[in-house]
Amino acid sequence: MLSTKFLTILLFILLIIPPVLYMIQKNNMAYFSENGRDPIEIELWLKRRIWFKRFRNRILDEILAEKYGLVKDEDEIDRDKIDFDELIKEVDERISGKYDKNTISNAFCWMNTPEGTKYWGNKEYKFLRWYYGQYVDFHLFK
Numbered sequence: 001m002l003s004t005k006f007l008t009i010l011l012f013i014l015l016i017i018p019p020v021l022y023m024i025q026k027n028n029m030a031y032f033s034e035n036g037r038d039p040i041e042i043e044l045w046l047k048r049r050i051w052f053k054r055f056r057n058r059i060l061d062e063i064l065a066e067k068y069g070l071v072k073d074e075d076e077i078d079r080d081k082i083d084f085d086e087l088i089k090e091v092d093e094r095i096s097g098k099y100d101k102n103t104i105s106n107a108f109c110w111m112n113t114p115e116g117t118k119y120w121g122n123k124e125y126k127f128l129r130w131y132y133g134q135y136v137d138f139h140l141f142k
Contacts, residue, residue: 025133037131042097045130046104051123054115055107059094062108063087101131 037045046052068081099106104127110120 036100037097039097039100042100042103042131043095045127046095046097049123055104055123056091056095058108058113058115059091060087062112063090065112101128103127 046055049055064082064087067087094107095103097103104120104124110117113120
């Protein structure tokens with residue numbers, strides 16, 4: 001049987017942890033609401049997502065459609081018309097975190113993608129939760 005000392009310690013832990021986590025989250029939200037995140041933090045957060053490659057490709061698709069009138073898989077791409085250095089520079093700019101909390105929402109038009117607005121809205125929601133520190137980043141406590 002479990003000893004009363006063990007049960008007392010367990011009860012104490014279960015009563016203490018939620019308020020402590022709440023206080024950490026509240027402090028995080030206050031700090032990040034006021035100060036935001038650094039662009040490098042945003043870029044690294046994006047690059048660690050499993051869907052980052054898809055995100056980058058959607059940015060690329062939109063730039064090709066806007067600047068060169070090309071629609072992926074429909075038009076033959078004339079590589080001589082495309083300035084690849086400029087193209088890469090613009091893609092990198094959109095994922096660099098330069099647009100702060102609007103990094104995902106301003107990257108491309110969500111409704112023009114195969115995934116649609118619900119998919120990218122979900123990613124934006126998770127991004128904003130991270131941005132404003134609404135959860136504890138346990139991986140930072142190494």
